Each structure stands twice: as C-alpha cells, then as structure tokens.
Amino acid sequence: MTVAAKRTFPAAEQSAQRAYRLLTASVAPRMIGWVSSRSAEGVDNLAPYSAFTIVSSRPPMIGFTSFGVKDTVRNVRETGEFTVTVATPGHVGQVNETASNFPPHRSEFVECGIAAEPSVFVAPPRPASAQCTLECRLHQIVEFGDGHFVVGEVLGWVIDADVIEENHPEGPHPRPQDLRPLSKLGVDEWATLGDVFRMARPDYNRSQA
Numbered sequence: 001m002t003v004a005a006k007r008t009f010p011a012a013e014q015s016a017q018r019a020y021r022l023l024t025a026s027v028a029p030r031m032i033g034w035v036s037s038r039s040a041e042g043v044d045n046l047a048p049y050s051a052f053t054i055v056s057s058r059p060p061m062i063g064f065t066s067f068g069v070k071d072t073v074r075n076v077r078e079t080g081e082f083t084v085t086v087a088t089p090g091h092v093g094q095v096n097e098t099a100s101n102f103p104p105h106r107s108e109f110v111e112c113g114i115a116a117e118p119s120v121f122v123a124p125p126r127p128a129s130a131q132c133t134l135e136c137r138l139h140q141i142v143e144f145g146d147g148h149f150v151v152g153e154v155l156g157w158v159i160d161a162d163v164i165e166e167n168h169p170e171g172p173h174p175r176p177q178d179l180r181p182l183s184k185l186g187v188d189e190w191a192t193l194g195d196v197f198r199m200a201r202p203d204y205n206r207s208q209a
Helices: 016-026 071-079 089-097 204-208
Strands: 033-038 044-049 052-057 060-067 081-086 132-144 147-159
Touching: 033 060, 033 071, 044 060, 044 071, 060 132, 071 081, 071 132, 071 147, 081 147
Parallel strands: none
Antiparallel strands: 033 044, 033 081, 052 060, 060 147, 081 132, 132 147
C-alpha cells in the first residue's frame, strides 16, 4: 500500500483566519442551525451557525458557537430566547443571504424576504417554511477564546407532519431522507445529505448472554 505524503500545520504558526479555515475544512460536514432571535427593541434576527450540536438529553439542550459577539449573541443575552431551524436544501439561498452582516436594526426576515410565523414556546418567530424547529430558552453562554458557545434548553419541537416517521420503534421522529439537513464544509463549500443507512449499535451484555 502506498503511503501518501503528509504536511504538518503547527497551530502556533497559523493566522486566526488560517486556523479558522483549517478547522472548518477538517471538522466537516457541520449541520447548519438557522437561529432566530429578537432584540430587546423587538427587531427579529435570523442567522446561520454551522458550529451547532447537542449538549444534553436530560434536559434536552443544544448549543451553537458564534465566533465573536454578533447580533444573535447580543439578542439572546438580552431576551433569553431563540429558535434553531434545521436548514434544508430549499433554504440554501436564503440561509446564505442571512449570513451577511446586516446592521442590528435591520431584520433578516424583512431584508431577505423570508416569511416568519409565530413560535409556540418562545417570542422570536421562526421561518414559516421551516420543517423542523427547536424552540429554546437560554441556559448559558460560555466564552472559549473568540468563541461564544450559546447553550439553550429545548422547550419544544415544531416539525412538519410530512417528514415524521410515525411508526419507528423508538417513537415518532423526523426522517432524515425527507428532512435532508443542509451542512457546511470548508470555505464556501456546502453539502446535502448523502446515503442513509441503518446499523444497530452493538450491545456487549447481550452478546455475552
């Protein structure tokens, strides 16, 4: 087997921009959370975050990282609420547009022509076209270097009935093949859902019985 040549990139020798590019190209794909928030003045914000993950299951918590203090972080600090919509291929143009640096007094919903609808559990609205949204109450914001990790407790899910698998043994949940989450790779590279397959997790105790 031929061994490929390798290059080394010491972190201490990289600029902040280069380190960011290497991180985002290496930790990929990253599911995009489309986060809506509302400022204390009542301006609704919508922005995509690809540093997005699960934090806890009991209670259910999710988190996303903002590199630097942006409108979303300020809004969530002020009001304590936000929503996270699973971005899907039909949203890609609007998701990319809402990544622009609009001033705080401008709403991305308005500027980008995105229809909003009221949320069920929190004040910030969600995109009306959303197929799966998690509505959250702020738990904590933790700073790591230039990253602001926003953790929210999930108060509830709002999911389109058309994408729910009702008869799954684990209970109703969104079918990934129908939801088709959008993800970010490195630089300006995006991806859609690839092949989906099922594989049961091994159980050591059962295998020894």
